[in-house]
Amino acid sequence: MSSPDTLPDASGVLSWFPVELPPQQRVLGLFVAKWAIGALRPLVQLRVPDLLADGSRTARDLAEETGAHGDSLYRVLRCAAAIGVLRELPGGLFALTPAGEGLRSGTPGSAREMFLFASDPMMWRPYEDVLHSVRTGAPSFEHVFGTSFFAYLEENPAGAELFDRAMVQNHYPGTDRIFEQYDFGRFPRIADVGGGRGQFLAEVLSRFPQCTGVLCDQPQVVAQAREEFERRGVAGRASVAETDFFTGLPSGCDAYFVKHTLHNWDDERAGTILRRVREAVGDDAGARLLIVDMLLTGPGEWDLGKLTDIEMMVALGGRERSRDEWNRLAAAAGFEPANDPAPGDLALLEYRPVPAS
Numbered sequence: 001m002s003s004p005d006t007l008p009d010a011s012g013v014l015s016w017f018p019v020e021l022p023p024q025q026r027v028l029g030l031f032v033a034k035w036a037i038g039a040l041r042p043l044v045q046l047r048v049p050d051l052l053a054d055g056s057r058t059a060r061d062l063a064e065e066t067g068a069h070g071d072s073l074y075r076v077l078r079c080a081a082a083i084g085v086l087r088e089l090p091g092g093l094f095a096l097t098p099a100g101e102g103l104r105s106g107t108p109g110s111a112r113e114m115f116l117f118a119s120d121p122m123m124w125r126p127y128e129d130v131l132h133s134v135r136t137g138a139p140s141f142e143h144v145f146g147t148s149f150f151a152y153l154e155e156n157p158a159g160a161e162l163f164d165r166a167m168v169q170n171h172y173p174g175t176d177r178i179f180e181q182y183d184f185g186r187f188p189r190i191a192d193v194g195g196g197r198g199q200f201l202a203e204v205l206s207r208f209p210q211c212t213g214v215l216c217d218q219p220q221v222v223a224q225a226r227e228e229f230e231r232r233g234v235a236g237r238a239s240v241a242e243t244d245f246f247t248g249l250p251s252g253c254d255a256y257f258v259k260h261t262l263h264n265w266d267d268e269r270a271g272t273i274l275r276r277v278r279e280a281v282g283d284d285a286g287a288r289l290l291i292v293d294m295l296l297t298g299p300g301e302w303d304l305g306k307l308t309d310i311e312m313m314v315a316l317g318g319r320e321r322s323r324d325e326w327n328r329l330a331a332a333a334g335f336e337p338a339n340d341p342a343p344g345d346l347a348l349l350e351y352r353p354v355p356a357s
């Protein structure tokens with residue numbers, strides 16, 4: 001058995017601080033992330049990466065254009081350059097690095113909307129009181145805002161718009177790997193359950209021209225999907241279904257794809273969604289449930305999912321899950337495993353229906 005001295009330091013997360021810290025003080029290095037995000041957020045809000053798209057500019061020039069306080073803007077620009085999001089050039093000029101390019105709007109692979117969502121007060125403020133979640137098991141979001149995450153979005157159209165735009169960018173390398181490795185072409189008709197504005201259904205349909213699809217999400221969310229389907233050239237093969245996935249899902253699909261959605265919910269609510277999928281599958285033994293979510297590793301191993309799990313706990317009351325936990329949840333809804341993906345990353349878990357006895 002390893003002693004605490006020989007345990008790994010969580011893949012270097014504790015080494016973020018750029019100067020050597022005694023082991024007892026290494027947790028202080030984590031605050032680098034707060035300072036870095038603090039500097040970047042106003043730059044993104046002021047659209048500085050967009051203003052640098054055509055080339056380098058001085059802090060004074062940028063301050064004049066954005067109406068910002070010159071010295072304060074210079075200090076956040078300098079910080080962004082220190083962490084590699086901008087470059088500080090002779091003559092007081094600032095330019096974008098590839099990471100800074102990713103904070104421009106509307107560019108391929110941009111992370112701008114996801115950055116603005118993840119750094120928004122709606123996602124920060126639950127962290128003021130994580131102890132509430134730990135003491136009670138309830139999401140601190142509800143303690144802070146007096147309502148659940150999705151109810152809050154319904155009451156705050158600007159927050160909902162930000163969330164939906166961020167989800168369009170919910171596209172980490174793990175997602176690309178799944179699209180590259182998994183043969184969605186086996187399924188003539190695919191339902192994307194909780195599919196947001198249809199970004200991933202559009203990706204699947206454009207990669208597999210033999211497939212058709214139905215996007216199942218809340219009415220105000222699917223209302224925005226048509227544009228995405230048209231942009232990707234798949235509008236003729238994609239339809240939308242205004243759906244409450246706790247109540248019912250369209251039947252007649254060969255695959256029910258549920259990505260980054262079940263982890264938003266506790267076992268009871270996630271189990272209800274899966275039972276609705278099982279009802280929609282009915283007697284079709286060839287139909288499949290395709291869950292795309294984190295698949296947790298065992299005790300003590302580094303796993304990004306063990307960190308994103310905290311976001312699920314405090315914001316939504318959801319959770320990331322291990323293979324056993326996924327299998328138990330799926331079995332209770334009438335599904336059995338049909339593949340065996342590796343844990344430690346985003347995974348596509350395929351389940352087949354167990355015939356009703």
Ligand SMILES: C[S@@+](CC[C@H](N)C(=O)[O-])C[C@H]1O[C@@H](n2cnc3c(N)ncnc32)[C@H](O)[C@@H]1O
Pocket residue numbers: 150167168170193194195196197200216217218221243244245246258259260261264
């Ligand atoms: C975290 S997002 C995931 C979106 C997309 N699948 C992705 O991977 O980016 C969860 C989705 O669940 C949808 N949702 C929440 N409650 C719902 C409900 N009761 N019925 C249908 N969809 C719902 C939200 O609108 C949102 O699009």
